[in-house]
Amino acid sequence: MSVSVLLLLAALSSCTGTAASANNVPKIVASAGETVLLPCSTTASDDVPAVEWSREGLPPDIAFLYRDGCETFEMKNPVFQYRTNLIRDELHHGNLSMVMSNVQRNDSGTYRCAIVRNPKTVIARVELFVGAVSEPTLSVVPDVGGGLTLQCEAKCWFPEPTIRFLDAQGNEISAEDPKRDKESLGCFTVKRRVTLQTATNSFHYSINTQT
Numbered sequence: 001m002s003v004s005v006l007l008l009l010a011a012l013s014s015c016t017g018t019a020a021s022a023n024n025v026p027k028i029v030a031s032a033g034e035t036v037l038l039p040c041s042t043t044a045s046d047d048v049p050a051v052e053w054s055r056e057g058l059p060p061d062i063a064f065l066y067r068d069g070c071e072t073f074e075m076k077n078p079v080f081q082y083r084t085n086l087i088r089d090e091l092h093h094g095n096l097s098m099v100m101s102n103v104q105r106n107d108s109g110t111y112r113c114a115i116v117r118n119p120k121t122v123i124a125r126v127e128l129f130v131g132a133v134s135e136p137t138l139s140v141v142p143d144v145g146g147g148l149t150l151q152c153e154a155k156c157w158f159p160e161p162t163i164r165f166l167d168a169q170g171n172e173i174s175a176e177d178p179k180r181d182k183e184s185l186g187c188f189t190v191k192r193r194v195t196l197q198t199a200t201n202s203f204h205y206s207i208n209t210q211t
């Protein structure tokens, strides 16, 4: 039996991008470990303003504070230590975007970019969503009578993925109900088994996740 496996991995890593979410706040979608750019800009001006990036609902909420030409560390939440920065060459163009590296699931949230004058003016809000994907594995389940039983496993994904098996014509093959486990990291491990009849010589599986 020849089994061809076509992996349709809707990897979150390939869809890092900006999309308007329902409330018109731009949404940045990324997967764990990536570096993201949270956009913020103001009308060009030569004098570089004091800039404050914060995350809503996080005490202390400061992700990056820039004043008098350099970063001010007091009040910065330690979870952002060594991970956030502004693009210094871009500041005098009014580009106040923040770069955040090694994003994790729990970095998801709404971020605010503000110019600190008197009063402080919020000029942008950005929603960051960090998901998780991994390389799925396919294995043969031994000692199951009648046909070939295969198991596809997606370890630690977020959001929870859907695993489907398709025949060569793209029709879904009926399979066992998926087994799902919620991991302590807040992601889901999903396993699903399918038994192929000998007549089947080609199939695909697809894993998808919605954000």
Ligand SMILES: *[C@@H]1O[C@H](CO)[C@@H](O)[C@H](O)[C@H]1NC(C)=O
Pocket: 037, 040, 041, 087, 090, 095, 097
């Ligand atoms: C700000 O700078 C970044 C990095 O150079 C760039 O990708 C982005 O497009 C710039 N944004 C604007 C509004 O110019």
Ligand SMILES: *[C@@H]1O[C@H](CO)[C@@H](O)[C@H](O)[C@H]1NC(C)=O
Pocket: 058, 079, 104, 106, 107
């Ligand atoms: C996210 O999780 C990491 C590791 O588990 C932890 O060190 C960090 O404080 C958490 N960040 C937030 C914003 O809760």
